Amino acid sequence: QVQLIESGGGLVQAGGSLRLSCAASGRTLSSYGVGWFRQAPGKERELVAGINWNRGSTYYIDSTKGRFTISSDNAKNTVYLQMNDLKPEDTAVYYCASYAWRVTTNWSSNPTYWGQGTQVTVSS
Numbered sequence: 628q629v630q631l632i633e634s635g636g637g638l639v640q641a642g643g644s645l646r647l648s649c650a651a652s653g654r655t656l657s658s659y660g661v662g663w664f665r666q667a668p669g670k671e672r673e674l675v676a677g678i679n680w681n682r683g684s685t686y687y688i689d690s691t692k693g694r695f696t697i698s699s700d701n702a703k704n705t706v707y708l709q710m711n712d713l714k715p716e717d718t719a720v721y722y723c724a725s726y727a728w729r730v731t732t733n734w735s736s737n738p739t740y741w742g743q744g745t746q747v748t749v750s751s
Contacts, residue, residue, distance in 0.1 A: 629653035629740045631723050636745030639713055643749070647708040649723030649742055657701045660726035662686075662738060663708045665719035665747075672722070674734055676708060681730045690716075713749045720744040 635647040647663070649656075662677040676697040677686040685697055696709040706723060722745075724738030 629725070631725060631740055631742035633721065633723055633742040633745040636721060636747045638748045638750065641714055641749055641751050643713050644709070644711045645713065645747060647710065647721055647723075647745060647747075649706045649708075651704045651706075651725065654725060654740065656704055656706055656725060657699060658729060659739075660728050660732065660734075661697075661699075661706050662724050662726065662734065663695075663697060663706075664722045664724060665717075666722070666744075667716075667719040670719075675721075677734055678706070679730075679732045682732065684732065686732075686734055710747070713747075715749045715751045718747060718749050720746050 630652045632650050657680045660679050662674050664672050664674050666672040675691050676695050678697045694712045699706045723742045725740040727739045
């Protein structure tokens with residue numbers, strides 16, 4: 628059974644930082660594409676960052692480029708999302724997800740496994 632467990636969310640002032648963690652069991656995260664998504668109230672869930680270890684490539688939406696960094700600790704089977712210079716519009720529930728693809732990037736596909744989400748709230 629695959630489980631993804633996020634942690635690290637919380638309340639932070641604008642300009643602050645948080646690091647989200649996604650710990651996996653039952654699947655080796657580095658063998659598949661991994662994405663961090665977020666969903667704000669009344670909005671659709673969106674992919675904000677992703678990593679394809681097999682190609683050594685990352686993906687960020689424009690609004691997070693230069694502020695968010697996705698990384699991993701393969702020994703811990705954990706993926707991180709470092710978020711700096713947070714803005715009120717970053718407020719959302721953040722989810723990590725593991726895709727079915729391994730090598731050929733396909734960010735538009737639906738991930739196979741999802742975490743339960745962690746709340747990030749940025750106050751102005």
